Amino acid sequence: MLIDDxxxxxxxxxxxxxxxLKGKKVEVRESNISTVFLAGDKAYKLKRGVKYPYVDYSTLEKRRDACEKELLICRGTAPGLCVGVETVVLDKGGKIKIGSQATDKNAEIIDYLLVMNRFDEADLFENLAEAGRLDRFEMMDLAEKMVELHKNAEVFKHRGGAAMIRGRILENDELMRCFVPEIFDPDDIDALKADALEALEKYAPLLDERKAEGKVRWCHGDVHFHNIVMLNGKPALFDPVEFNDELTHIDILYDLAFLLMDMEIRGLRRLSSILFNHYMAYSADWEGVPALPLFLSCRAAVNAYVYAQRSSETKDKELSERLAKQAYEYLVTARRFLNPPPPVLVACGGLSGSGKSRIGRELAPFIGSPPGAVILRDDVLRKNMLGVDPDDSLGEEAYTPENEAKVFELLCTECRRVLATGQSVVADALFHDENQRKAIEALAEQAGVEFRGFWVDAPLEIRKERVASRKRNPSDVKTAAVLEKQLDIDVGNITWDKVDTSGDRLATLAYVRSLLAEKKQGNK
Incomplete structure (x- = not known):
């Protein structure tokens, strides 16, 4: 509701x-809670004088405080982007202008603006995605940025947990009902609430455990592709939530879930899968995976209400209808997150340089519920277990038979944990030991899920070229000399589908996907 005109x-x-400025056009961008003016080389953000259940900008003082707080936050999430807070004044001649342009030192302050350096809007992630300019390495950079922000954030043990998610479910339910029957069907809202509360009951102990372990931290709160820009070749997160601590003192995976949900809506499942699995590799937050569908659903439900609200407020009929359609799409998506397809366990084995990790990475988006299958890779789990980053190199002393047995056991443990939540898994490991292949097959049978194994291979010379050219790869096999130590390995009898990756990459991936499709057809 608009309070201050x-x-x-x-x-x-x-x-x-x-x-x-003279002779220069000012461009205006509006959202439900702010208006941004693009003038010269600066952007000026005005907080709208609104009051909603989740935000209150209804007074001059509150808008000033919000600008100052956002400036402080952005210095950490997007260094160099936000430069200060500017006054808006009314001079004695009745003219309104920014304070720095006023000659009347006694001019009345009537509002405040957050001042930002202007950037090329083509560098917004939503526009980069639309132009096809985002790929794996940009997603890896973004994932590492998110991990860094979460790792260094202040911990809040008096917030979050199951109580916070329950409150979000009930608030979403109440707010969406304000738009029945114009936009939403009450039966859909009823079904979402029932499914969400059922999921909450199942995972409430996990959410409270994460709260006790310090996984509730200060977070951005509104991470999506419209609030991420490429600055100096690196992703920067701006426009954080500064107006409500309940929306920012949250579980770190709930923060990530907004971004994953946004990417799902945009049809960017592959990029979302890469982002998610790279984030997990660096955060090692595997215990939180079971809560992800509930987090995703809550995030989608928030947007259902926000878009419905925007639809009801605009005077543009065509825009209103488009926003209403998007609002309903968010509601449907919120329900879909809580009703995933049956989980699947896919194992990708093969010697170093065979291409098994690439096959696993490219298959994951097409397996299971958003953002796709969880990739459990032995190279990553080994480094998680030893407390080093995936990009750090380990010496031969880390590859003892005892450690390798522990890594495989960890792989199996995490497979069981994730599969039990209904999420699919891609297990990426050498699987050079026939007993390991039998063990992972037995694990799938015990979990009651579909299994498919792929043995991935390529000629030795191609494998040598691949390991020598590896970049940002958690494997410690990066030279031909190390690769040659695997030549004497007896892999035993291979019963899994064999995949030769020496040919065209897209054709190979299409072939493997066809094998998966055949298996699904056979199970019907």
Whole structure:
């Protein structure tokens, strides 16, 4: 609800004279809680004088405090982007302008603006994605940025947990009902609430355990592709939630879930899968995976309400209808997150350089529920177990038979944990030992899930070229000399589907996907 009328301020700030500019157009961008003015080489963000259940900008003082807080936050998430807080003044001649352009030192302060350095909007992640300019390495950079922010964030043990998610479920339910029957069907809202509360009951102990372990931290709170920009070749997160601590003092995976949900809605499942699995590799937060579907659902439900609200407020009929359609899509997606397909365990084995990890990575988005199968890779789990980053190198002393047995046991343990939640898994390991292949097959049978094994191979010379050219790869096999130590390995009888990766990459992936499809057809 609009409390403080800023129409004259918006009208004035939409003109270049307010900034001391001549002959330059001011571009305006609006959301439900802010208006941004693009003037010259700066962007000026005005908090709208609104009051909703989740945000209150209804007074001048609250908008000033919000600008100052956002400036402080952005210095950590997007260094160099936000530069200060500017006043908006009304001079004795009745003109509204930014404070730095006022000659009247006694001009009345009527509002505040967050000032940012302007960037090329083509570098927003939503536009980079639309242009096809995002791929694996950009997602890896973004995942590492998120891990860094979460790792260094302040811990809040008095917030979060099951109580917070319960509150979010009930609030989402209440707010969506404000738009029945114009946008939402009450039966859909009823079904979502029932499914969400059922999931909460199942995972409440896990959520409270994560709270006790310090997994509830200060987070951005609104991470999606419209709030991420490429600055100096690296992703920067801006426009954080500064107006409500309940929306930022949250579980770190709940923070990540907003981004994954946004990417799912945009049809970016492959990139979402890469981002998610790289985040997990660096955070080693495997215990939190069971809560992800509930987190994703809650995030989608929040957007269902927000888009419905925007639809009801706009006077543009065509835009209103489009926003209403998007709101309903978010509601349907929120339900879908809580009703995943049956889980599947896919094992990708093969000697180093065979291409098994690439096959696993590219298959994962097409397996199971969003953001795709959880990739459990022995190289990553080994380094998680030893407390080093996936990119760090380990010496030969780390590869003792005892350690390798522990790594395989850890792989099996995490497979069981993830599969038990209904999430699919890609197990990526050498699987050079016939007993290990039998063990992972038995694990799938015991878990009551479909299994498919792929033995991936390529000629030795191609494998040598691959390991020598590896970049940002957790494997410690990066030279031909190390690779040659595997030549004497007796892999025994291979019963899994054999995949030769020496040919065209896309054709190989299409072939493997066809094998998976055949298996699914056979199980019907």
């Amino acid at each position: 800023q129409s004259k301020t918006v009208q004035a700030l939409s003109r270049p004279e307010a900034y001391g």
